[in-house]
Amino acid sequence: MAHVNEAEPRIPSSRLPAVIISAGLVGAAIDAFYFSTSALLAGRSPVRTLQGIAGFWLGKRSFDGGFGSAVLGAVTHVGLATLMAAGFVLVAWRTSMMRRSALGAGILYGAFLYLVMYLIVMPLRWPELYPRWRGLSSVLDICVHLVMGAAFAAIVLYAKRLSYPDGLKLA
Numbered sequence: 001m002a003h004v005n006e007a008e009p010r011i012p013s014s015r016l017p018a019v020i021i022s023a024g025l026v027g028a029a030i031d032a033f034y035f036s037t038s039a040l041l042a043g044r045s046p047v048r049t050l051q052g053i054a055g056f057w058l059g060k061r062s063f064d065g066g067f068g069s070a071v072l073g074a075v076t077h078v079g080l081a082t083l084m085a086a087g088f089v090l091v092a093w094r095t096s097m098m099r100r101s102a103l104g105a106g107i108l109y110g111a112f113l114y115l116v117m118y119l120i121v122m123p124l125r126w127p128e129l130y131p132r133w134r135g136l137s138s139v140l141d142i143c144v145h146l147v148m149g150a151a152f153a154a155i156v157l158y159a160k161r162l163s164y165p166d167g168l169k170l171a
Helices: 013-041 046-064 066-094 102-126 134-164
Strands: none
Touching: 013 046, 013 066, 013 134, 046 066, 066 102, 066 134, 102 134
16 A cells, blocks of 8 residues: 555546546536537537637638537547646646645636636637637636636545545645
8 A cells, every 4th residue: 555645645646547537528518618608698609619629620621521520629629628637637646736725726727727728829829819808708718717727626636535535634
């Protein structure tokens, strides 16, 4: 049995893939709910949003790809959310950042994700559109990323509690 430092318990490495995938799926679902709701309220189809995500690979042709490009967009979306989750899980697993404030660490990571997505990733793909401030829509974009980060933190905490149900102290 591995020695566990009660001040900084870690998720066993055998559980890391499941934790990362779980966090990625939850993060993708949170963001998909947001962009789908936003699209529907604006009178657009969420399928167009997924096709737009596929545009990372297909360019403008993604909107001519029908259901296939929407599936590619969904897979890309889940893959990106899983990479985001992996970054958080691996950092949280290796450091004591979660010990002081798991929720705070998650929210801070969510803010970092927003900055990376809206100041680097999206401007690289759509330089004519980003970066830009769109008022309430941008505020909601930030909030969704903060919620995603908090969800990643909650999943890491849950995984730690499953791993050390009798000895986890996260003061």
